[in-house]
Amino acid sequence: MLSKKGKLIVGAVIAIAVIAAVVMFSGMGGQQAKKMAGGAQVKAMNVLVQDTPLELAYAGSVKGKDEVKVQARVSGTVTAKYVKGGQYVSAGQPLYKIDDRTYRAALLQAQANLAQAQATYNNSLIDLQRNEQLLASAAVSEQTVTTMRAQAEAQQANVNAMAALVEQAQKNVDDTVVYAPMSGKLAVDDVAEGTYAAAGNTVLVTIGSSNPVFVQFSISESEYLKYVGANVTPGNALPSKSVRIELSDGSEYPVDGHIVEVDRAMQDNSGSLIVKAQFDNPNGILVPGMFARAKLVGDTLHNAKLVPERAVQQLLGKSFVMIVGEDGKSKAVNVELGTKVGSYYVVNSGLTGNEQVVVEGLTSLTEGMDMNVTTVTPEDMGFSLTESNL
Secondary structure (H helix, E strand, O other), rough: OHHHHHHHHHHHHHHHHHHHHHHHHHHHHHHHHHHHHHEEEEEEEOOOEEEEEEEEEEEEEEEEEEEEEEOOOOOEEEEEEEEOOOOEEOOOHHHEOOOOOHHHHHHHHHHHHHHHHHHHHHHHHHHHHHHHHHHHHHOOOOOOHHHHHHHHHHHHHHHHHHHHHHHHHHHHHHHHEEEEOOOEEEEEOOOOOEEEEEOOEEEEOOOOOOOOOOEEEEEHHHHHHHHHHHEEEEOOOOOEEEEEEEEEEEEEOOEEEEEEEEHHHHOOOOEEEEEEEEEEOOOOOOHHHHHOEEEEEEEEEEEEEEEEEEHEEEEOOOEEEEEOOOOOOEEEEEEEEEEEEEEEEEEEOOOOOOOOOOOOOOOOOOOEEEEEEOOOHHHHHHOOOOOOOO
């Protein structure tokens, strides 16, 4: 059994151990305890209130304004090629030569037939003239003259028919040279010399204009009514709404375009409407088939209230955001959302514009919880009004 002095020593050791444990807990775990006492860790930012131009972006592609598949009007083997794929050509420039030997022979035959028919017709005119003189002296009957006059008219018709055949044969010879129907750039899928071209069937080359060009994209019915429909007048569905495009490398094309064509009906499978915007392309930067993100600019909303998309939550068809309450606790506020602009939603109702909305830490956050709030800016979070909404 310990003596009284021993008990005092043991008690002192225990007290020292307790004090050390308290000090250690304060030093090593104090920060964690403080963090837990401060509430849920969240990031919040002020609601943006500013004039906001409405802009919608759509994935689109560049289309040639005019595109023609060049075909030969006569059949035959390609004997000469005056151009190469990818070349720019002018309207009326020779492109190909088709073997013309058969057609030249046909032309010579047609010309010979015409000459023979013309000679026969001339002889019939001489006979008719002589018999008309004989009729005046009653040397031949009127029936004979009438018959000869009919024969002369038939010979004249034959001459006209032979002349038409000569004209067609000459046209066939002329068509053995294939000319560019328009100015533009040739595709690289052009045929080679030696290829047999069937008239009206074989595509020799495709030619398309490069300036101006179309950018084609699709918009929904509601967006058509909001951004395009107001510009459509009866009998003229060609509004001139301004359009900008962004290319695949993120650069913005320096020239604005305008809507020139709107499809007559919605696409059954997508419920969208095809729209074409025309862009000047003097330097040939825009090439058919190239990707282009079309940006349609609408009206400007004055003093619009904006909250980041990531701050918005959905429950039972309702939208709400968590804001920092006056007591520092989380508070859920129902909002009515408008158009999406970049990283943000326009809030039509529910907020005054003076709130702070929680943008990070929402996963386990419920209404009425204490929060440890870190205030951030749009730049901190990478939010932007121009971010694509595709």
